[in-house]
Amino acid sequence: MDTSRLWSLIRFIITAIALLAVWLLFSGSLEPFSLIIGIVGALVIASLTYNEFIAQHDASLRSFLPRPFALAAFSFILVLYLYQSSWFMLLAVLSGRVNPRIVHFRTRLRSDLARMVLSNSITFTPGTITLDLNDDHLTVHWFFCTTSHARAAGDAVKGRMEKHLRKVWL
Template sequence: MLITRRKLFKPLQKKRKEKVKSVNVHSKWKIIRILLTTSYLMLGWIFFTVNLAPFSLFLGLMLSFAVAFFTYDLFIEKEEAARRSLLPRIYLLIIYPLVLLTKVYLASFKMIIPVISGQSNPRVVHFRTRLKSELARVVLANSITLTPGTLTLDLDNDHLIVHWLDAKTIHSHYAARLIKGHFESWLKRIWM
């Protein structure tokens, strides 16, 4: 995964450093964007129609290329700064949902106690994340919301406002450590 990423982006970085004609770089980046969008759409097509017949694959490729050609600008931003979020480490991306699932189950078993006893100590806590890419931040906020007992109320750049059902501290540092848990380190490894 790492090797392919380097191969893909090394020429881009070199050219940007040398400040050669920017037109060439932009057109290259455009082609990469179209191809990436096509591949993501193709993956979705294969998952939806579980069918590996050549005609189906051909049709999917054509359709996803047509869609990607018109909409690549919406999916992938023009700035190359966001390019690291496009290619996550896929083997970690497969493990991450399993981590999330175990956390969700553990937390929902813990959630039963305040439901039965009716005693909870809800608080609103503020903290920041260290994640750089936008996509990783959104995934972090969503996984915090998905875990029972915590609910993301707002995400503003790197500032998160979280409603915590069974609050142990209001101190932002400790609260961040307890709520974010392993999510942040996993996401850091996935999206750098």
């Protein structure tokens, strides 16, 4: 069995496991009938969609399987960042001293999933919204702009999140 066949099999199995987990979450029962329907459905849907779920060009398992403890820690830290930037946002709304501007910068994360999670986290915290994501180039609407220099703006907007995300994915 050559490498690409093996890689397809691995992607198929991971897609089926993810679909089965969602099925168990929604059905919430472990009766044999519902379990068999879930397994058959997961296998059929995974055979149709595993190419879209995990792209062929992803380098290895490490690029999309997160480290679970680091991921849990990251979501907790994200909630803390949410409250911190909400507080600054509230003061800005009440005082009216803002400086909205569009900045461009690049990210150092390598896998597609990690970049998607980074732009999602940037949008989740009030004060920054990702407008566009091309490969590693992010366009961000920043509400408290202090500089338009790409590297400095990138450090201020995403530096802390990227540092944590590099522990979760490659």
